Amino acid sequence: MIKKNVNLRQYNTFGINVFADSFFELNQLEEINYLKEILKNYDKKIILGGGSNLLFCNNFNGLVIKNNLSGIEIINRNEGKVIVSAAAGESWDNLVTFCVENNFYGIENLTAIPGTVGAAPVQNIGAYGVELKDVFYSLEGFSFSKNSFLTFNISTTEFGYRTSVFKKLKNDFLITKVNLQLSRNKKFNLEYKSLKDALSQYNIYEIDLKLINKIIREIRNSKLPDYTSLGNAGSFFKNPEIDEITFNKLFRDYPDISFFKVENKYKISAGWLIEKCGFKGKKDGNVGCYEKQALVIVNYGNATGNEILNFSNKIKNAVYEKFNINLEPEVNIIQ
Numbered sequence: 001m002i003k004k005n006v007n008l009r010q011y012n013t014f015g016i017n018v019f020a021d022s023f024f025e026l027n028q029l030e031e032i033n034y035l036k037e038i039l040k041n042y043d044k045k046i047i048l049g050g051g052s053n054l055l056f057c058n059n060f061n062g063l064v065i066k067n068n069l070s071g072i073e074i075i076n077r078n079e080g081k082v083i084v085s086a087a088a089g090e091s092w093d094n095l096v097t098f099c100v101e102n103n104f105y106g107i108e109n110l111t112a113i114p115g116t117v118g119a120a121p122v123q124n125i126g127a128y129g130v131e132l133k134d135v136f137y138s139l140e141g142f143s144f145s146k147n148s149f150l151t152f153n154i155s156t157t158e159f160g161y162r163t164s165v166f167k168k169l170k171n172d173f174l175i176t177k178v179n180l181q182l183s184r185n186k187k188f189n190l191e192y193k194s195l196k197d198a199l200s201q202y203n204i205y206e207i208d209l210k211l212i213n214k215i216i217r218e219i220r221n222s223k224l225p226d227y228t229s230l231g232n233a234g235s236f237f238k239n240p241e242i243d244e245i246t247f248n249k250l251f252r253d254y255p256d257i258s259f260f261k262v263e264n265k266y267k268i269s270a271g272w273l274i275e276k277c278g279f280k281g282k283k284d285g286n287v288g289c290y291e292k293q294a295l296v297i298v299n300y301g302n303a304t305g306n307e308i309l310n311f312s313n314k315i316k317n318a319v320y321e322k323f324n325i326n327l328e329p330e331v332n333i334i335q
């Protein structure tokens with residue numbers, strides 16, 4: 001059941017050509033017992049979903065655990081709400097389609113985010129004004145250090161902007177199942193500007209889940225590169241948050257700055273900062289910033305993970321020099 005010397009190129013959306021010393025595919029929950037035993041032979045492990053939020057810098061000298069657990073079911077339904085339970089290895093976008101087809105409201109704005117259900121809580125995925133935390137009910141998983149299955153509900157998840165307790169637990173906690181609470185009553189979140197603009201041509205009675213799903217897919221396809229032909233992991237950096245004093249100073253110098261206010265902080269568009277440093281569409285050997293969105297670093301063919309990391313450091317340094325703002329990667333860097 002353990003494969004040796006496996007090329008990971010097809011298992012990461014950056015398309016980095018690295019090898020895993022050992023590779024295990026988890027297809028059934030019961031196989032965790034076997035997994036526990038074989039892990040005694042490894043110092044290093046990584047849990048892998050769709051590989052759309054990580055950057056392999058080197059060959060991986062340990063065990064890659066590829067999560068293939070599958071299945072979606074409705075576990076509780078009442079008049080207004082429904083709880084949908086999905087195994088962690090399911091494609092996130094398949095889950096969205098399932099909910100759209102069943103008229104379950106809540107995750108349609110998260111259409112077409114690559115990757116698996118199990119990774120969605122790790123960075124609290126978000127798009128078009130919705131985050132996973134908005135619909136999260138509970139999740140189950142296996143703790144290797146505690147040697148037991150654990151359940152987390154919303155009060156123990158520590159969800160924040162692109163973060164959660166699971167990001168901290170790292171590869172010690174394998175998420176096996178995620179339960180979402182969705183609405184059965186018509187309820188949309190249409191505040192996000194580009195979504196609002198795209199829907200403005202429709203009559204309110206024409207707007208339904210299928211239309212939102214279709215429109216978001218179209219917007220995303222027009223803005224983001226297709227990773228099957230141009231390797232990438234979506235946004236490379238998080239949008240930095242700064243305080244009011246720093247913001248006011250910046251705003252004086254750059255009145256066109258792209259930002260939004262979150263409570264008493266200001267979230268600055270990382271894409272705008274990077275673009276202002278001249279990186280949009282810039283190519284550096286095998287690596288570059290996507291021509292339509294500076295926040296997306298792309299692999300033009302045969303880039304190594306370290307080439308991408310070095311390029312990301314150039315961006316980080318340039319933004320720091322120009323704006324005195326520190327960019328943090330959203331992508332998980334695997335050294």
Ligand SMILES: Cc1cc2nc3c(=O)[nH]c(=O)nc-3n(C[C@H](O)[C@H](O)[C@H](O)COP(=O)(O)OP(=O)(O)OC[C@H]3O[C@@H](n4cnc5c(N)ncnc54)[C@H](O)[C@@H]3O)c2cc1C
Pocket residue numbers: 013046047048049050051052053054067088113114115116117118119120122123124125126127166170171173174175176224225227232233234235332
């Ligand atoms: C074109 C593109 C667009 C994107 N757009 C968005 C977007 O709009 N919003 C957004 O939030 N993200 C976006 N992303 C990033 C990415 O799709 C999400 O972060 C996604 O949830 C990653 O899923 P994955 O299965 O590929 O995770 P992986 O990349 O395989 O893993 C990511 C992290 O989660 C851990 N992990 C994976 N599965 C499990 C598990 N079962 N248990 C415990 N830990 C686990 C891994 O160890 C790793 O640390 C985009 C990526 C791409 C390529």
